[in-house]
Amino acid sequence: MAEMSEKIIRYDLETEINHGIQVSNLAYKTGRQMSLAEDVCYELAVAGMLHDIGKLRLSRYVSGDKNPLVIEEIKYVRRHTQLGYEALKNKGYSSFVLEAVYYHHENFDGSGYPENLRGEEIPLGSRILRVCDTYAALTEKRPYRDAFDSQTAVRMMIDEVKNFDMQIFLAFQRVVHES
Numbered sequence: 001m002a003e004m005s006e007k008i009i010r011y012d013l014e015t016e017i018n019h020g021i022q023v024s025n026l027a028y029k030t031g032r033q034m035s036l037a038e039d040v041c042y043e044l045a046v047a048g049m050l051h052d053i054g055k056l057r058l059s060r061y062v063s064g065d066k067n068p069l070v071i072e073e074i075k076y077v078r079r080h081t082q083l084g085y086e087a088l089k090n091k092g093y094s095s096f097v098l099e100a101v102y103y104h105h106e107n108f109d110g111s112g113y114p115e116n117l118r119g120e121e122i123p124l125g126s127r128i129l130r131v132c133d134t135y136a137a138l139t140e141k142r143p144y145r146d147a148f149d150s151q152t153a154v155r156m157m158i159d160e161v162k163n164f165d166m167q168i169f170l171a172f173q174r175v176v177h178e179s
Helices: 004-031 038-050 052-059 069-077 080-088 095-102 123-137 152-159 167-177
Strands: none
Touching: 004 038, 004 052, 004 123, 004 167, 038 080, 038 123, 052 080, 052 167, 095 123, 123 152, 123 167, 152 167
């Protein structure tokens, strides 16, 4: 049992690190594509790497091997933004990074979480991470499904474009199509 638990934790950690790297790279490149200042792009890269750090505190509550998650698991997963913010807030990170982590699941139409912010109420860093995180999640293999190819992932995102700031989404698409 302990060996199985260790394998799950190692898988979760490796998966989260790889996901963070992908989101970090995409966020940095999207910021550059939007002609944001280099220091802002750097902050986007940091936020991208750390955006899901709160999930590491949830591994004992969420099995992660099934889809859809049961209602109790969804409740815990939605806490990861707050848990990540709390883990980082006294560690010297900028307010830009902290807000990006906390609000990265807010949808542009107001349907996201944790606070149902909409439009430009959502901090810029969070709006950028929202797009990059979605794409990274779609293009990564998950225990319950294979990874989608880039074109399929972008088409799926277009179907849910209400979730994204359109200017950011267009800049992001230019980044993906250049790769």
